[in-house]
Amino acid sequence: MPRTGFFWSERCFWHAGYGYAMTMSEGGLVQPMVAGGLPEAPETKRRLKNLVEVSGLAGDLAMQGAEAADRRALERVHPAAFLDHFKEVSDAGGGEIGLRTPFGRGGYEIAALSAGLTVAALRSVLKGEVQNAYALSRPPGHHCLPDWPNGFCLLNNIGVAVRAAQADGLARRVAVVDWDVHHGNGTEAVFWDDPDVLTISVHQERNYPLDTGEAEATGGAGAEGANMNIPLPPGGGHKVYMDVMERLILPKLRAFRPDAIVVACGYDASAFDPLGRMMATAETFRLMTRAVMQAADDLCGGRLLLVHEGGYSEVHVPFCGHAVLEELSGSGHAAPDPMAATLEKRQPGARMDAAHAALVDDYVQQFGLERLET
Numbered sequence: 001m002p003r004t005g006f007f008w009s010e011r012c013f014w015h016a017g018y019g020y021a022m023t024m025s026e027g028g029l030v031q032p033m034v035a036g037g038l039p040e041a042p043e044t045k046r047r048l049k050n051l052v053e054v055s056g057l058a059g060d061l062a063m064q065g066a067e068a069a070d071r072r073a074l075e076r077v078h079p080a081a082f083l084d085h086f087k088e089v090s091d092a093g094g095g096e097i098g099l100r101t102p103f104g105r106g107g108y109e110i111a112a113l114s115a116g117l118t119v120a121a122l123r124s125v126l127k128g129e130v131q132n133a134y135a136l137s138r139p140p141g142h143h144c145l146p147d148w149p150n151g152f153c154l155l156n157n158i159g160v161a162v163r164a165a166q167a168d169g170l171a172r173r174v175a176v177v178d179w180d181v182h183h184g185n186g187t188e189a190v191f192w193d194d195p196d197v198l199t200i201s202v203h204q205e206r207n208y209p210l211d212t213g214e215a216e217a218t219g220g221a222g223a224e225g226a227n228m229n230i231p232l233p234p235g236g237g238h239k240v241y242m243d244v245m246e247r248l249i250l251p252k253l254r255a256f257r258p259d260a261i262v263v264a265c266g267y268d269a270s271a272f273d274p275l276g277r278m279m280a281t282a283e284t285f286r287l288m289t290r291a292v293m294q295a296a297d298d299l300c301g302g303r304l305l306l307v308h309e310g311g312y313s314e315v316h317v318p319f320c321g322h323a324v325l326e327e328l329s330g331s332g333h334a335a336p337d338p339m340a341a342t343l344e345k346r347q348p349g350a351r352m353d354a355a356h357a358a359l360v361d362d363y364v365q366q367f368g369l370e371r372l373e374t
Contacts, residue, residue: 098149180266267311
């Protein structure tokens with residue numbers, strides 16, 4: 001058995017938002033046609049899966065599907081009334097019940113399948129069936145609040161998976177590291193009052209949502225310190241992301257000592273992303289993955305899951321994701337980033353690097369991490 005599970009479903013690529021043909025056959029077997037619309041489109045995910053197959057990396061992964069998350073699993077995060085309304089609108093042909101969250105007929109079932117991939121991937125890791133795993137979930141989940149879809153996210157995939165693992169007695173203390181360029185406000189909300197779930201989000205400041213993600217938000221009553229937001233100004237590149245990982249995220253993980261680590265793995269901090277203004281490279285994502293793998297090895301027997309979130313460059317996302325999967329699996333099947341040389345030349349200069357380093361120094365002080373640094 002390969003050490004890395006890869007959980008995916010072609011059906012998730014059929015999730016339909018604005019600009020898609022909504023008319024479906026009686027059996028739901030007409031694939032929606034892209035006609036423009038939201039940046040959250042199937043091709044970034046499908047092209048990642050295709051690159052993994054073409055490069056040969058798929059042979060080093062345990063590629064598999066999963067069942068949709070059932071109603072009991074969903075209700076551990078989402079109120080019954082919300083799920084009933086979502087299902088009703090989905091059955092009636094689709095629509096939009098939140099902010100920037102359109103879906104077509106069958107959208108409820110596809111969202112439940114996306115959550116189910118995450119549930120199955122985490123369960124597989126915790127049961128020791130694979131060492132680590134990647135869930136190619138779509139629609140994404142980290143913006144979805146318990147009772148309100150938001151930002152392309154219809155169900156909170158990671159929230160559902162963590163609550164399922166806790167309910168099954170497979171894990172109690174779980175750390176969620178979110179490096180999507182946008183604040184993981186939904187995941188933060190799900191676990192706001194839970195001291196057993198550490199949520200960390202490093203994101204471009206005031207990108208999306210505009211009114212969340214401040215460093216002062218550290219957790220609810222009884223869970224103070226269980227949430228850490230790391231907002232960064234636009235323009236940060238490889239150096240600041242690695243500095244944040246080494247000086248903020250890893251010390252916080254070591255202090256928390258989780259039973260498992262889950263990463264909300266968005267690629268929209270890539271320099272080529274249309275919805276972000278950061279300068280991360282494929283190597284950035286590779287080395288951040290290496291760092292959390294080492295943390296998982298040290299703290300929780302290597303139990304690590306990465307869950308696909310944002311990332312909207314059809315050209316660059318596949319190479320960023322491939323680099324992550326190479327690292328996870330230890331595969332020798334490479335897919336060199338064709339933009340690497342260009343990005344190396346365009347990384348921030350010394351003045352911006354110094355400003356970012358000073359900001360990280362401030363966060364170390366603000367979060368009281370001086371004693372945790374090694």
